[in-house]
Amino acid sequence: QVIRQWTGLEELGTELSRKLGIQKVMVVPGGDDHDLTKHRMARSACGYMAGVLQEGSIVAVTGGSTVASVADEAVTAGLPAGIRFIAARGGTSGDVKSQANMIAAMLAAATGGDWTPLHLPETLAETSIGPLMEEPSVMEAMDLYNRTDCIVHGIGDALELARRRGADEATLEKLAAEGAAAEAFGYYLDRDGSVIHRLLTIGLNRSQIDRIPHPLAVAGGKEKAGPILAYMKQAPGQTVLVTDEAAAREMLRLS
Ligand code: F6P
Numbered sequence: 001q002v003i004r005q006w007t008g009l010e011e012l013g014t015e016l017s018r019k020l021g022i023q024k025v026m027v028v029p030g031g032d033d034h035d036l037t038k039h040r041m042a043r044s045a046c047g048y049m050a051g052v053l054q055e056g057s058i059v060a061v062t063g064g065s066t067v068a069s070v071a072d073e074a075v076t077a078g079l080p081a082g083i084r085f086i087a088a089r090g091g092t093s094g095d096v097k098s099q100a101n102m103i104a105a106m107l108a109a110a111t112g113g114d115w116t117p118l119h120l121p122e123t124l125a126e127t128s129i130g131p132l133m134e135e136p137s138v139m140e141a142m143d144l145y146n147r148t149d150c151i152v153h154g155i156g157d158a159l160e161l162a163r164r165r166g167a168d169e170a171t172l173e174k175l176a177a178e179g180a181a182a183e184a185f186g187y188y189l190d191r192d193g194s195v196i197h198r199l200l201t202i203g204l205n206r207s208q209i210d211r212i213p214h215p216l217a218v219a220g221g222k223e224k225a226g227p228i229l230a231y232m233k234q235a236p237g238q239t240v241l242v243t244d245e246a247a248a249r250e251m252l253r254l255s
Contacts, residue, residue, distance in 0.1 A: 012248050019255050020232040022239040028220070031246020037220050042069040045218050045242045046077030049150060052214050055082030057149040060204050061107065062088045062185060063100040064154035066218050071106035081112035086144050088151060089186060089203030090120035092165065116144055122186070123165070124200050132202060145204045150214035155224060155231045158183045165199075182227035184217070185209065191226075193233030210236050220244035225251045 013025040026048065028040035053059065057080075061067055085107045087100035096102055101117050108115035118141050120132065132138055156164075158180035162172055175197060179190040186199035187206065195206070209215060215236050219228050220243045228243065229251055243251075 009245060009248075012245070012252075016248055016251060017241075019252070020229075020235075020241070022232060022235060022237060022241060024240045025248070026240065026242045027248045028242070028244050031220060031222055031244040034221055037244040037246075038066055038069040039073065041066065041218050041220050041242045041244060042073035043077070045070050045152065045216060046073050046079060048216060048240060048242070049152070049214075050077055050079050053083055053150060054080050057083045058144055058147055059083055059085050059107070060088040060145065060148045060151045060212075061085060061100055061103045062151075062153040063092070063098050063103065064156065065095070065098050066154045066220070067100075067152055068098045068103055068106075070152055070218060071103045071110060074107050074110040077111075079111040079113075083108075083111060083113040084144070085113060085115040086141060086148075087118045087203075088145075088153065089199075089201050090118055090122045090124075092122045094164065116141060118203070120202055122199065122201055122203075124202065126200055129200065129202060138202060141202075145208045148204065148208065148212050150216060151204065151209060151212050152216045152218065153184055155217055155219040155227050156183045157181075157223070157227050158188045162188070182230035184231050189230050189234075191230050191233075193230055193235070212236070213238060215239045216242065218242045220247045222246040222250045225254055229254060 009027040013027040017025040026044045030037045085104040087104045104115040161183035178196045180188045181191045182189045186201050187195050188197040225247045
């Protein structure tokens, strides 16, 4: 019974990966129970990472509750030791467990690896960015971003993420008027995956992301079907998506 369930999901993933134009889609059962499916997605994500990473690999991570569950699962996932983890951007207020720096530190502790902190606020004043780029710790992070083997990232609804980041009403209205549909890495995207707004931030940028051999997106829940579809419109072709059945079926219905 269980094997039949997962076999069906494998076919679902294959169909979806063709539609999305990405390398692979891994679908876990369920979707209504967010905690349970996050745990399952995290296990699948760790399984994938264990297969492609090795000692010395560099892995960047974004924040968010879904990527945080990957760190929870990593303890028993058999990832190779000696991986270097780095936050893909700086810190925000809110749940400390969902911060990229914390997730990088937890992954390093769970797998016998190391981590490089990026101790910056996630959003910066425009005038701060130039001088901060001269900081040795930021230069070290930039060097690691240029050599990153795998990025583990979440995908969210644009307006929800903007609210989570404390955007004011004017910004929210502007994003809505421009058709903001998805958010990933601090980029706000419309339904075609085009960037309509970007956080003023220092972190992994779009051209670095395009060059990463193993971009791993982890996002599920029926309500994320729209944001995932939007993000995948212009995602790197080598992207692997780990999602759940509810999001996968809704994506097929919408596309
Ligand atoms: O804020 C970091 C981030 O990875 C966003 O880029 C993404 O949209 C969001 O978290 C996903 O959060 P969650 O996994 O909690 O839905």
